[in-house]
Amino acid sequence: MHIAITGANRGIGHALLTQYRAAGHSVTGTARADTSGTHVALDVTQPAQFSQLSQALTGQSVDLLICNAGVYLDKGQSLANGYPADMWAQEFATNVTGVFLTVQTLLPNLAPGSKIAIISSQMASHTRAPGGSYIYRASKAAALNLGRNLATDLKPKGICVGIYHPGWVQTDMGGPTAEITVDAAATGLIARFAALGPATTGCFETWDGHQHPY
Numbered sequence: 001m002h003i004a005i006t007g008a009n010r011g012i013g014h015a016l017l018t019q020y021r022a023a024g025h026s027v028t029g030t031a032r033a034d035t036s037g038t039h040v041a042l043d044v045t046q047p048a049q050f051s052q053l054s055q056a057l058t059g060q061s062v063d064l065l066i067c068n069a070g071v072y073l074d075k076g077q078s079l080a081n082g083y084p085a086d087m088w089a090q091e092f093a094t095n096v097t098g099v100f101l102t103v104q105t106l107l108p109n110l111a112p113g114s115k116i117a118i119i120s121s122q123m124a125s126h127t128r129a130p131g132g133s134y135i136y137r138a139s140k141a142a143a144l145n146l147g148r149n150l151a152t153d154l155k156p157k158g159i160c161v162g163i164y165h166p167g168w169v170q171t172d173m174g175g176p177t178a179e180i181t182v183d184a185a186a187t188g189l190i191a192r193f194a195a196l197g198p199a200t201t202g203c204f205e206t207w208d209g210h211q212h213p214y
Contacts, residue, residue, distance in 0.1 A: 007069030044098025112158025151202030
């Protein structure tokens with residue numbers, strides 16, 4: 001199986017890449033600033049760079065596309081004087097537009113039976129509204145909506161789309177006191193991706209196999 005993962009140089013993306021390669025799969029990972037030479041250089045906020053991803057995968061089928069690249073810039077911002085406009089633009093460019101452009105770029109590489117996994121968050125759900133983190137919540141809700149609509153449009157082509165909450169993970173984003181390790185999150189997500197099929201396309205699920213309210 002050939003898998004493509006955005007944001008594969010650290011955190012959940014790196015753990016997914018490592019586990020898939022250990023299982024014998026071929027994996028293409030992207031990184032915003034690749035200094036190792038092991039990833040395709042791609043800043044998903046820069047539309048011109050998507051041609052590099054397209055060129056790197058020319059003629060190669062992608063069985064599973066994992067849209068993992070994401071940022072959480074507005075943690076701790078103040079409602080009174082925080083959340084500047086450029087932060088909204090940057091976070092949406094990564095968490096929403098970047099997902100769409102990734103899928104759009106690799107559509108020629110997807111075939112009937114291919115899958116797309118979008119990493120969103122439980123913070124996307126309208127059932128969770130404790131306040132704060134307005135940009136992150138809104139961007140992940142938009143990514144959820146994007147995934148649901150992609151599932152509708154791609155189902156006739158035999159391509160399945162799933163949206164996933166990876167858990168509260170011990171990464172730079174989640175912090176050291178988060179509930180689960182990156183390896184646990186990756187293991188759970190891999191099981192979810194394997195289970196994704198025509199009957200469940202458009203699903204919003206947690207890393208450990210529960211349906212999440214939209």
